Amino acid sequence: MNSRRRFLNASALGAATITAAACTPSGTADHKPSTVTATLLLTAQALQTLSHVCERLVPGASEAGVSVYVSQQLARDAASNLLMLQYLGIAHEDHVSFYRAGLSGIEGASQSLFQKSCCSLSSSETDSLVKNLLADEFTDWSGAPSSFFLFVIRADACDVVYGTKQGFENIGMPHMAHIVPTEEW
Amino acid sequence: MSVSLLDEHVDLIVVGAGAAGCVVAATAAKAGKMVTLLEAGPPRQLQDLTSSQIWARRLKWGGAPVLESGNLPIGHGFNSGFGTGGSALHQFGVWPRLHENDFKVYSNHARGLDWPISYQDLRPYYDRIQATVGISGDSRAEKWRPPADDYPLPPMPVFEQGKTIARGFANEGLATAPIPVAINSTSYNNRPGCLFDGWCDAGCPTGALANPLVTYLPVALSNGCQLVNHATVKRILHNKAGDRVVGVEYVDQQGSVRRLMADQVVLSAFAVQNAKLLLQSSSDKHPAGLSNHNDLVGRYLMTHPATSVYGLFPNQTMPHLGPTGGQLICQDGYADKAKPGVFGSYQWLIANALKPNDLLGIANTRPDIIGESLQPFMQKAAKHMGNMVCIGEDIAQAENRVTLSSRLDANGIPLASTLHNIGAETITMNENAVAQGLRVFRAAGAQEVWQGARFGMHIMGGTVMGSDPATSVADSYGRCHELENLYLAGPGLFPSSGAVNPTFTLQALAEHLLG
Numbered sequence: 254m255n256s257r258r259r260f261l262n263a264s265a266l267g268a269a270t271i272t273a274a275a276c277t278p279s280g281t282a283d284h285k286p287s288t289v290t291a292t293l294l295l296t297a298q299a300l301q302t303l304s305h306v307c308e309r310l311v312p313g314a315s316e317a318g319v320s321v322y323v324s325q326q327l328a329r330d331a332a333s334n335l336l337m338l339q340y341l342g343i344a345h346e347d348h349v350s351f352y353r354a355g356l357s358g359i360e361g362a363s364q365s366l367f368q369k370s371c372c373s374l375s376s377s378e379t380d381s382l383v384k385n386l387l388a389d390e391f392t393d394w395s396g397a398p399s400s401f402f403l404f405v406i407r408a409d410a411c412d413v414v415y416g417t418k419q420g421f422e423n424i425g426m427p428h429m430a431h432i433v434p435t436e437e438w
Numbered sequence: 439m440s441v442s443l444l445d446e447h448v449d450l451i452v453v454g455a456g457a458a459g460c461v462v463a464a465t466a467a468k469a470g471k472m473v474t475l476l477e478a479g480p481p482r483q484l485q486d487l488t489s490s491q492i493w494a495r496r497l498k499w500g501g502a503p504v505l506e507s508g509n510l511p512i513g514h515g516f517n518s519g520f521g522t523g524g525s526a527l528h529q530f531g532v533w534p535r536l537h538e539n540d541f542k543v544y545s546n547h548a549r550g551l552d553w554p555i556s557y558q559d560l561r562p563y564y565d566r567i568q569a570t571v572g573i574s575g576d577s578r579a580e581k582w583r584p585p586a587d588d589y590p591l592p593p594m595p596v597f598e599q600g601k602t603i604a605r606g607f608a609n610e611g612l613a614t615a616p617i618p619v620a621i622n623s624t625s626y627n628n629r630p631g632c633l634f635d636g637w638c639d640a641g642c643p644t645g646a647l648a649n650p651l652v653t654y655l656p657v658a659l660s661n662g663c664q665l666v667n668h669a670t671v672k673r674i675l676h677n678k679a680g681d682r683v684v685g686v687e688y689v690d691q692q693g694s695v696r697r698l699m700a701d702q703v704v705l706s707a708f709a710v711q712n713a714k715l716l717l718q719s720s721s722d723k724h725p726a727g728l729s730n731h732n733d734l735v736g737r738y739l740m741t742h743p744a745t746s747v748y749g750l751f752p753n754q755t756m757p758h759l760g761p762t763g764g765q766l767i768c769q770d771g772y773a774d775k776a777k778p779g780v781f782g783s784y785q786w787l788i789a790n791a792l793k794p795n796d797l798l799g800i801a802n803t804r805p806d807i808i809g810e811s812l813q814p815f816m817q818k819a820a821k822h823m824g825n826m827v828c829i830g831e832d833i834a835q836a837e838n839r840v841t842l843s844s845r846l847d848a849n850g851i852p853l854a855s856t857l858h859n860i861g862a863e864t865i866t867m868n869e870n871a872v873a874q875g876l877r878v879f880r881a882a883g884a885q886e887v888w889q890g891a892r893f894g895m896h897i898m899g900g901t902v903m904g905s906d907p908a909t910s911v912a913d914s915y916g917r918c919h920e921l922e923n924l925y926l927a928g929p930g931l932f933p934s935s936g937a938v939n940p941t942f943t944l945q946a947l948a949e950h951l952l953g
């Protein structure tokens with residue numbers, strides 16, 4: 254978790270790079286450690302927006318590293334990316350633009366409704382923004398519907414909060430792994 | 439892109455190392471043929487199958503994107519796999535047979551298409567596969583099961599979730615039976631029994647579930663079959679006359695184009711990719727794509743309309759136990775395909791093992807629950823939730839099809855574009871089934887019930903078989919009508935979908951192809 258926090262802080266400073274080797278598990282056929290450096294594909298502000306909204310949707314998502322998770326996966330190729338988005342009819346080459354458009358849409362909605370950045374909204378303001386977006390009520394939104402975008406990032410947040418051994422234990426579900434993954438994601 | 443045309447020659451090229459391809463490769467290699475299995479995706483080993491719904495996603499389709507449209511998209515991203523074992527590497531092992539009436543949908547109901555063979559024709563191959571692979575079930579309890587050999591393995595145990603929901607079915611006057619699964623309830627053929635931990639969707643690394651890595655692939659390899667991974671076939675080559683294939687061209691991991699020649703070629707790259715391969719292999723003799731003079735390649739694409747029903751029960755259901763595919767099955771009413779305004783059989787797969795995350799996981803069944811309410815819901819559901827899924831029949835329609843898009847992949851090859859719509863009769867069948875499911879859950883004592891969205895489960899059709907070349911792409915052995923040594927294998931051949939999971943049938947068909 255510490256390394257994730259360090260990364261979060263670093264990314265908050267602006268454009269940054271992440272090393273794919275730091276986050277890929279070893280010993281699996283198609284995930285050999287790589288020294289390839291992946292360019293960070295989302296801006297610091299977009300990552301903060303992601304973290305902030307996911308935290309309201311799924312408490313614990315920010316601490317669990319949802320923004321690192323999403324940015325790491327976006328840097329991977331189609332055959333190794335682990336995002337749930339790949340099930341949802343969005344081609345891999347369009348994943349980055351999907352997240353960029355959705356996150357800038359949220360920021361735009363926040364500015365329009367509250368005249369402030371999403372990350373500085375109070376809890377109740379964030380709740381009403383989320384409610385508005387879930388109901389597709391914000392009309393100045395382009396691309397995939399806002400409710401769909403929130404469904405996707407909520408699922409990402411659920412992955413990091415509930416999809417790990419710790420996440421299972423936190424809800425009292427026996428994990429019973431055959432093979433515990435060497436990395437959570 | 440470099441081109442290496444070595445013109446190596448083998449007896450048989452099998453394209454795609456999944457459920458169908460591994461059966462074909464094993465049978466042909468055992469019969470002494472020199473076989474090469476070309477697989478687009480990476481190699482997979484059992485030890486790669488880590489228990490994580492997140493890591494499981496790397497088993498999904500990783501090739502060129504498939505574009506989707508229609509009111510029930512086929513869900514290619516979810517329903518397709520990539521790499522050795524194909525989609526079947528993490529299939530759930532639910533293996534019911536088609537029913538006798540599934541083979542004559544057009545004759546009996548003037549909808550869709552007929553099969554060129556009957557259930558009786560296919561039965562010996564079902565029985566043979568069943569004995570080789572091992573299926574657990576209770577043939578007597580499955581009162582709707584067509585004539586068949588008894589299951590070689592005793593049924594899987596039923597846990598609290600299954601027992602709870604079964605009471606609801608009984609209260610509604612409906613029968614349930616232990617689910618027939620290609621999972622060992624006890625050890626069989628040197629493979630261990632199941633541990634009932636519900637990790638099947640991430641791929642079963644123990645060998646209890648009959649994925650190709652533990653069934654047909656080892657037979658193929660031990661009989662000399664050569665498996666080449668990262669080999670994406672891009673074109674089927676034919677002779678001057680255009681009536682025989684002579685080999686294939688494929689792109690290797692380095693992006694080089696290679697050529698391999700063969701006496702026979704079997705396409706087992708799954709429904710969409712099989713159709714795409716034929717379409718993109720157009721030539722002067724086959725200007726609209728191979729074996730497509732009647733504009734049938736890509737048509738009659740099908741997916742099973744499916745919807746899940748969920749509930750919270752007062753008693754502990756322990757929903758993490760059992761296989762992902764479910765503990766019980768109900769096919770009551772399967773025989774009655776047509777009622778006024780409604781068409782199609784359906785079945786219930788009952789008490790699927792649940793995990794917290796992923797598309798089918800607990801959290802995503804209730805996207806409306808957010809914020810502080812989520813954790814209490816998750817804690818309750820982890821102990822008290824029940825679920826089941828209805829799988830319905832699709833009607834084969836010519837308009838539902840795979841075509842080539844104007845968008846190109848990295849190798850300059852057109853992407854596959856798919857269109858799939860269902861009509862009012864199918865929608866009503868699905869809605870009636872869901873209403874029944876909600877009644878069953880209430881009758882089982884659920885305190886809260888809800889349903890998921892309708893989605894497409896499994897992919898079939900696109901290169902359908904039939905006796906008449908004017909209405910089908912291949913004959914009853916999967917041989918293309920227009921090219922005598924080009925065969926198709928897999929669910930793309932199905933002229934009707936029935937309402938059952940397709941893998942048992944497609945493997946029986948692959949055996950039938952080889953006689």
Ligand SMILES: Cc1cc2nc3c(=O)[nH]c(=O)nc-3n(C[C@H](O)[C@H](O)[C@H](O)COP(=O)(O)OP(=O)(O)OC[C@H]3O[C@@H](n4cnc5c(N)ncnc54)[C@H](O)[C@@H]3O)c2cc1C
Pocket residue numbers: 453454455456457458459476477478479501516517518519520521522523524525526527528529530531532533639669670671672706707708709711715763896897927928929930939940941942944
């Ligand atoms: C999560 C999940 C659960 C499932 N559960 C069940 C179940 O319980 N019961 C059931 O009956 N069915 C189930 N299925 C469906 C089942 O897996 C498929 O119907 C079956 O695997 C199809 O067999 P196939 O051989 O045609 O294709 P696949 O098994 O998908 O194999 C096709 C192979 O071809 C390769 N390929 C594709 N294009 C090319 C190319 N151009 N060149 C070379 N190789 C290529 C692919 O990479 C793939 O490995 C499930 C599927 C999924 C995804």
Ligand code: SF4
Pocket residue numbers: 621631632633634635636637638639641642643644645646647760761762
């Ligand atoms: S529940 Fe059984 S079949 Fe499924 S992964 Fe575990 S051992 Fe394998």
